[in-house]
Amino acid sequence: MAKQLPQLLKGFRDFLPQEQMARKKIISKISEVFERFGFAPLDTPALEYYELLGGKYGDEGEKLMYKFKDQGGRMVALRYDLTVPLSRVVVNYPELPKPFKRYQIASVWRAENPQKGRYREFMQCDADIVGSDSIVADAEVVTTFAAAFKALEIGEVKVRFNDRRLVDQVLGKLKVSKKQAVGFLRTIDKIDKLGKQKVLELLKDEGFDKKLMEDYESAMDALGKNFVEEFEELLGSFGVANIEFDKYLARGLDYYTGTIFEFVLKDKPEFGSIAGGGRYDNLIQDGKGQSIPAVGCSIGLDRMLAALSEMGVIAPQTAAEVLVMNLDKNLTAEYLNICTNLREANIDCEFYYEPAKLDKQFKFAQAKNIQVAVIYGPNEAKSRKANVKNLVEKKQVTVDLEDLATEIKSMLW
Amino acid sequence: MAKQLPQLLKGFRDFLPQEQMARKKIISKISEVFERFGFAPLDTPALEYYELLGGKYGDEGEKLMYKFKDQGGRMVALRYDLTVPLSRVVVNYPELPKPFKRYQIASVWRAENPQKGRYREFMQCDADIVGSDSIVADAEVVTTFAAAFKALEIGEVKVRFNDRRLVDQVLGKLKVSKKQAVGFLRTIDKIDKLGKQKVLELLKDEGFDKKLMEDYESAMDALGKNFVEEFEELLGSFGVANIEFDKYLARGLDYYTGTIFEFVLKDKPEFGSIAGGGRYDNLIQDGKGQSIPAVGCSIGLDRMLAALSEMGVIAPQTAAEVLVMNLDKNLTAEYLNICTNLREANIDCEFYYEPAKLDKQFKFAQAKNIQVAVIYGPNEAKSRKANVKNLVEKKQVTVDLEDLATEIKSMLW
Numbered sequence: 001m002a003k004q005l006p007q008l009l010k011g012f013r014d015f016l017p018q019e020q021m022a023r024k025k026i027i028s029k030i031s032e033v034f035e036r037f038g039f040a041p042l043d044t045p046a047l048e049y050y051e052l053l054g055g056k057y058g059d060e061g062e063k064l065m066y067k068f069k070d071q072g073g074r075m076v077a078l079r080y081d082l083t084v085p086l087s088r089v090v091v092n093y094p095e096l097p098k099p100f101k102r103y104q105i106a107s108v109w110r111a112e113n114p115q116k117g118r119y120r121e122f123m124q125c126d127a128d129i130v131g132s133d134s135i136v137a138d139a140e141v142v143t144t145f146a147a148a149f150k151a152l153e154i155g156e157v158k159v160r161f162n163d164r165r166l167v168d169q170v171l172g173k174l175k176v177s178k179k180q181a182v183g184f185l186r187t188i189d190k191i192d193k194l195g196k197q198k199v200l201e202l203l204k205d206e207g208f209d210k211k212l213m214e215d216y217e218s219a220m221d222a223l224g225k226n227f228v229e230e231f232e233e234l235l236g237s238f239g240v241a242n243i244e245f246d247k248y249l250a251r252g253l254d255y256y257t258g259t260i261f262e263f264v265l266k267d268k269p270e271f272g273s274i275a276g277g278g279r280y281d282n283l284i285q286d287g288k289g290q291s292i293p294a295v296g297c298s299i300g301l302d303r304m305l306a307a308l309s310e311m312g313v314i315a316p317q318t319a320a321e322v323l324v325m326n327l328d329k330n331l332t333a334e335y336l337n338i339c340t341n342l343r344e345a346n347i348d349c350e351f352y353y354e355p356a357k358l359d360k361q362f363k364f365a366q367a368k369n370i371q372v373a374v375i376y377g378p379n380e381a382k383s384r385k386a387n388v389k390n391l392v393e394k395k396q397v398t399v400d401l402e403d404l405a406t407e408i409k410s411m412l413w
Numbered sequence: 414m415a416k417q418l419p420q421l422l423k424g425f426r427d428f429l430p431q432e433q434m435a436r437k438k439i440i441s442k443i444s445e446v447f448e449r450f451g452f453a454p455l456d457t458p459a460l461e462y463y464e465l466l467g468g469k470y471g472d473e474g475e476k477l478m479y480k481f482k483d484q485g486g487r488m489v490a491l492r493y494d495l496t497v498p499l500s501r502v503v504v505n506y507p508e509l510p511k512p513f514k515r516y517q518i519a520s521v522w523r524a525e526n527p528q529k530g531r532y533r534e535f536m537q538c539d540a541d542i543v544g545s546d547s548i549v550a551d552a553e554v555v556t557t558f559a560a561a562f563k564a565l566e567i568g569e570v571k572v573r574f575n576d577r578r579l580v581d582q583v584l585g586k587l588k589v590s591k592k593q594a595v596g597f598l599r600t601i602d603k604i605d606k607l608g609k610q611k612v613l614e615l616l617k618d619e620g621f622d623k624k625l626m627e628d629y630e631s632a633m634d635a636l637g638k639n640f641v642e643e644f645e646e647l648l649g650s651f652g653v654a655n656i657e658f659d660k661y662l663a664r665g666l667d668y669y670t671g672t673i674f675e676f677v678l679k680d681k682p683e684f685g686s687i688a689g690g691g692r693y694d695n696l697i698q699d700g701k702g703q704s705i706p707a708v709g710c711s712i713g714l715d716r717m718l719a720a721l722s723e724m725g726v727i728a729p730q731t732a733a734e735v736l737v738m739n740l741d742k743n744l745t746a747e748y749l750n751i752c753t754n755l756r757e758a759n760i761d762c763e764f765y766y767e768p769a770k771l772d773k774q775f776k777f778a779q780a781k782n783i784q785v786a787v788i789y790g791p792n793e794a795k796s797r798k799a800n801v802k803n804l805v806e807k808k809q810v811t812v813d814l815e816d817l818a819t820e821i822k823s824m825l826w
Contacts, residue, residue, distance in 0.1 A: 006465040006501045009458060009489060014502055017453030017515060024444075024454055031437075036756045038763030040430030040732030041437055045422060045534050046459060046491075046520060047479075052419040066460075068481030071524040076422060078459075088419045089427055097780035099766065101732070102430060107459060111484040121458050134766035136745065147756070237749035319453030319514070332549065336650035343449045343560070350451030353512065353547035367510035 011112065011120030017319060018369070023123075023305065027105050029151045030125055030299065034103040037144040039127045042102040044085040046109075050075040056084050058254070064110040078109040082126045083296070087284040090130050090292060098131030098292075105301075119302065128296030130284060138259040138279055138295045139234035145263060145275050145297050146240045154308060156266040157274070159235075160246035163227055164256050164278070167247075170219040174212065184208060185250040188216075192248070192269075220247040231259070242266065257281045259295065271307050275299040318369035320350035321412055325361045327377035329354075334381060338374060338404065345405035347412070365391055372408055424525065424533030430732060431782075436536075436718065440518050442564045443538055443712065447516040450557040452540045455515040457498040459522075463488040469497050471667070477523040491522040495539045496709070500697040503543050503705060511544030511705075518714075532715065541709030543697060551672040551692055551708045552647035558676060558688050558710050559653045566726055567717070569679040570687070572648075573659035576640055577669050577691070583632040587625065597621060598663040601629075605661070605682075633660040644672070655679065670694045672708065684720050688712040731782035733763035734825055738774045740790035742767075747794060751787060751817065758818035760825070778804055785821055 008014060015023060031041065050067045057065070057080055067077040079085060082104045090100060105125045112118040127144055129137045142159055149157045171181045183206055191199045200213060228245045235243050251260045258279030265271050277297030284292040324339050326332075335351055342349040350370065352361050358375075365373055375387040375396075386404055389396040390411050399407045421427060428436060444454065463480050470478070470493055480490040492498060495517045503513060518538045525531040540557055542550045555572055562570045584594045596619055604612045613626060641658045648656050664673045671692030678684050690710030697705040737751050748764055755762040763783065765774050771788070778786055788800040788809075799817055802809040803824050812820045 006504065007462065008501070008505065009460055009462060009487070010485075012458035012460060014458070014505070015454075015456035016502075016506060016509070017455060020454040020456050023456070028441075035732050036759070036761050038733035038761060041428075041433040042430060043428035043433050043436070045425035045427070046522070047422055047425060047534065049420060049422060063484075066481075066483065068479075070479065071476075072423075074422070088421070089429075091419065092421065092427070093429060096429070097777055101763070109459070121460065132766050136749075136764070136766045139749075140764065140766075143753075233746065234749065237746040237753075239750075239753045319448050320451035333646065333650040336549070336552075336647065337652075340556075340650075340652045346449070348449050348451060350514070351549070351553065353545050353549040353553075364510055 009120070011114035011118075013119060013121070021319070022309075023301075026152060026301070026305065026308070027123075027125070030148045031103070031105065033148040033151050034127050034144060037101075037127075037140065037147065039101045039103040039144065042086070042089065042104050043106065044079070044082075044089060044104070046079050046107070047076045048079060048085060048088070050077040052088055053077045053080055053084055057081070061110075064112060066109050066111060079106070080110060081108050082106060082124050082298075083128070083280075083283070086126075086128060086130070090284050091286055094286065099137065100130040101127070102130075103127040123301040125299040125301050126296055128294055130294040131292055132295075133281065133293035135230065135259070136234060138261075139231060139238060139240075141277060141295050141297050142235060142243075142261055143238040143240050145277075145299065148299070149263065149274075152304075152308065154265065154274075154304070155268070155311065156242060157263050158242045158244060158266050159240065159261055159263055160244050160249050161231060161259060161261040162246055162249040163224070163259050165258055166220065166224050166227060167250070170216060170223055173219060173223075174215055176212070180208075184212070184216075188213070188248045189250040217247060251276060251278060255280045255283045261297070265307060268307060268311075271303060273300070274304050274307065318348075318371070320348045320368065320370050322347055322349040322372045322374060322408060323361065323365045323368075323370045324349060324351045324374045325358065325376070326352040326355045327358075327375070331376065331378070331381060334376070338376065338386070338401070342374075342405055342408065345409070347405060347408055362391070372411055374404065374408075422533070424527035424531070426532060426534070434732070435721075436714075439565060439714070439718065439721070440536075440538070443561045444516070444518065446561040446564050447540050447557060450514075450540075450553065450560065452514045452516040452557065455499070455502060455517050456519065457492070457495075457502060457517070459492050459520070460489045461492060461498060461501070463490040465501055466490045466493055466497055470494070474523075477525060479522050479524060492519070493523060494521050495519060495537050495711075496541070496693075496696065499539075499541060499543070503697050504699055507699065512550065513543045514540070515543075516540040536714040538712040538714050539709055541707055543707040544705055545708075546694065546706035548643065548672070549647060551674075552644060552651060552653075554690060554708050554710050555648060555656075555674055556651040556653050558690075558712065561712070562676065562687075565717075565721070567678065567687075567721060568681070568724065569655060570676050571655045571657060571679050572653065572674055572676055573657050573662050574644060574672060574674040575659055575662040576637070576672050578671055579633065579637050579640060580663070583629060583636055586632060586636075587628055589625070593621075597625070597629075601626070601661045602663040630660060664689060664691060668693045668696045674710070678720060681720060681724075684716060686713070687717050687720065731761075731784070733761045733781065733783050735760055735762040735785045735787060735821060736774065736778045736781075736783045737762060737764045737787045738771065738789070739765040739768045740771075740788070744789065744791070744794060747789070751789065751799070751814070755787075755818055755821065758822070760818060760821055775804070785824055787817065787821075 065077050065080050070076045107121050108124050109121050111120055187202050256278040260278035262273040263275040275297055279295040281293040282291050284294055324335050339349050339351050371392050373389045380386055384401045385398050387396055387398050388407050478490050478493050483489045520534050521537050522534050524533055600615050669691040673691035675686045676688040692708040694706040695704050697707055737748050752762050752764050784805050786802045793799055797814045798811050799814055800809055800811050801820050
C-alpha cells in the first residue's frame with residue numbers, strides 16, 4: 001500500500017521557484033520605492049502576546065485569529081496584520097525619531113474560509129508614517145504608493161480619497177444618528193460595484209429618507225471644498241495624477257479618523273482596490289495613554305500579483321541563465337572551471353552533474369527555462385573552444401573559451 | 414495609574430530599521446550568490462500539519478516545536494526547519510525538474526530556552542540540491558556557500574569536511590558497536606573546542622580503549638585517501654581554497670548519510686561554525702517510499718550577523734539619504750517638487766512635514782543618520798537656488814535648483 005503523501009494545509013500555499021522569483025522581484029521593487037521615499041524596513045515577530053492582538057480586530061478577528069498556549073503557558077497569537085505590531089514597536093521604543101516612517105512586507109495569518117478564494121497566510125505590504133498629523137504626510141503616503149505602482153508597470157492607477165472627519169461633520173449636520181450612519185455609509189460605499197440607481201433603492205429599502213443622498217452629496221461638496229482643494233494641490237505638487245474625491249468612499253476599518261484612500265487599476269476596475277489606507281490618529285497610544293497620530297497604506301500583494309500575471313507583466317522566470325552540459329566525466333575539472341568563470345562574470349549558471357544524452361540535458365534546460373547551453377566535449381577541449389547554443393533562438397556559435405562569458409552576455413543582455 | 418505597555422514575547426525580536434536594513438542587505442547578497450549558482454527561491458507556509466513535522470526532530474524537537482489545534486481541529490505546527498518542508502514540496506510536485514536546486518531564507522520557530530542566548534524565532538538560510546547523488550553536487554554546495562561568504566566580505570573562511578560513510582566504515586573495521594560509535598563521535602567532535610589532550614582524557618573516562626583514537630586516525634587517513642583527494646580536486650576546480658579534511662567532524666544531525674561540512678571564520682574561530690551541511694540521501698522519500706538523494710547547507714544568519722557587526726563590516730544604515738528641510742509653509746509646493754525631482758533621480762529622500770526650528774530639524778536628520786540636508790527658504794526661493802549641506806563633512810554649498818540632484822549625487826556617491 002502506498003504511503004499517504006504529506007499534504008499542504010488548506011488555505012496555505014507553496015510558492016514554487018517561478019512564482020517565488022516573480023514575487024521576490026515585485027517585493028524588491030516596492031521596497032526600493034518605499035526607501036526612495038524615506039521609509040525604512042521594520043521586522044516584528046510572527047508571534048505576539050494574544051493580549052496585544054485580542055480585541056483589536058472585532059468579532060471576526062477573534063474568530064479568525066490563530067491563537068494557542070505556548071510551552072510557558074502564555075496565550076500567544078500569530079500576527080493578524082502589521083499595524084498592531086507597529087503600534088507596539090512605537091510604544092516599546094520611544095527613542096525612535098518621529099515622524100517614524102517604516103515599511104513592512106510580511107506574512108499575516110487568518111483562518112479565513114478558503115472557499116472564498118482567500119488564503120490563511122498572505123503577505124501584507126504596508127508603509128506608515130507615525131507621529132505627524134500633517135496632511136502633507138497623508139499626501140506623501142499616497143504619492144509613495146502611486147510611485148510603487150508606476151515602478152511595477154502595472155498600468156495607470158486611480159486614487160480615490162475622502163475624509164472621515166468630513167463625513168462625520170456632514171452626517172451630524174444632516175442629523176443622522178451614529179447608528180444610522182453606519183448603515184448609510186456601508187450602503188453608499190457599494191456605489192462603485194452596484195451603481196447609483198441600485199444604491200438609492202437599497203437606501204429606500206433600509207428606510208432612509210429619499211432626499212438624504214442628495215443632501216449628503218451637496219453638503220459633502222460644499223463642506224469638503226477646502227480639504228479637497230488642499231489635498232489635490234499637495235498631490236499635484238508631488239506629481240500624482242488621476243486623483244478623485246470620492247464622497248461615497250467609506251472603507252471598512254473602524255480605526256480611521258481622517259483621510260481615507262484607495263487605489264484601483266484604471267483599466268481593470270474589476271480587480272477592485274489593489275491598495276488602501278488612511279489616517280488613524282487614535283489607534284497608537286503611548287505609555288501615558290496619549291494618542292500618536294499616524295497615516296498609512298497597504299497593498300494587497302496577492303490581488304496585485306493576480307493582476308500582473310493576467311496582464312502578462314510577469315515574464316517566465318528562471319534561476320540559471322546558462323546550463324553547462326556534461327559530455328564527458330573526464331572533463332569535470334574543465335566544466336567546473338567554466339562554471340566558475342561564468343559566475344565570476346555575474347552569469348547565473350548551472351552544471352549538469354553527470355554525463356547524459358544531450359537530448360536529456362536539453363529537456364532539462366527547457367523545463368527550467370534556461371536560455372543558453374554551453375556544449376563542450378573532447379573535440380572542443382582539444383582546440384579550447386566551446387559551442388554556445390541560444391536555446392530560445394536555436395542558434396549556435398563556436399567561441400574560444402576565453403570569450404565565453406562575453407559571448408553569453410551578448411546573447412542574454 | 415499608567416497602563417501596562419504591551420510587550421514583545423520572550424525569545425522573540427523586533428528588528429528596528431538600522432538592524433533590519435543590514436539584515437536585508439545580507440540576505441539580498443546571499444540570494445544573489447545562490448541564484449548565480451542556479452539555486453531558485455522557494456517559499457513554503459509557516460504552518461504545516463503536525464503529522465509532517467512530528468517525529469522528525471527527535472525528543473528535543475518534540476519539546477520545542479510550537480504545535481496547536483487550529484480552528485478546524487487539525488493539529489498544526491510552526492515550521493521547525495526548512496528541510497522537512499522541502500521534502501514535502503519535492504513529494505507534492507514530482508513534476509519539478511531534477512536535480513531540483515532551491516534556496517529558502519525564512520524564519521523557523523523553536524521554543525528554546527532564551528537564557529542560552531538562543532532565539533525562539535530565527536532565520537535559516539538554506540540551499541539544497543535534491544535528486545542527484547553526484548559528489549560534484551556536494552562540491553557545488555560547498556562552493557556556493559564559500560562564494561556567499563566572499564560576497565559578504567566576512568574575511569577568510571575555512572571549510573572542514575568529512576564523510577559519514579567513511580566514518581561508519583572505519584568504526585565497523587575497528588569493531589566499535591553502533592551504540593559506542595555515538596559516544597565516541599560526540600566526544601571527538603569536541604576536539605576543536607577542547608583540544609586533543611582533553612578529548613583523549615574524556616575518551617578514557619568513557620571507557621574507550623587507549624589505542625582507539627590512534628587506530629581511528631590512521632584508518633581514516635588510509636581509507637579516506639581517495640575520497641579526500643577527489644573532493645579536494647573538485648573544490649580546487651571550483652576555485653575554493655582553505656579546505657581541510659577533518660576526521661573528527663561528526664555534526665549532530667542523524668539524517669546525514671555522506672559528505673558533511675562546516676564553515677568557520679579563519680580569524681574568528683571562537684564564533685564556531687557559521688554554516689554547515691551535508692548529504693542526506695534517506696530523508697526525502699517519494700510516494701512509493703523510494704529515497705531521493707539530496708545535499709545541502711545552512712547558514713546561521715544570527716551568528717553571522719553578530720560576527721559581521723563585531724568586525725565593523727556593517728556600516729550604520731539609513732533609509733533616507735537626504736532631508737528636505739521645511740523653513741516656510743508657503744513653500745510647501747516647492748518642497749514637494751524638490752522631493753519628487755530627487756526621488757526621480759534615484760535619491761532616497763525625506764521631507765520635514767511642518768516648519769520647525771532648523772536646530773530641531775538637524776537633530777532629526779542626525780538621529781536618522783541622514784547625510785545631506787537641503788535648506789531652501791524665501792530668500793533662496795527668490796533666486797531659485799538651494800543650500801546643500803553635507804551633514805557628515807559639515808560643508809555647505811549653494812546651487813541652482815536644476816543642479817540639486819547632480820550636486821547631491823556627487824556628495825553621496
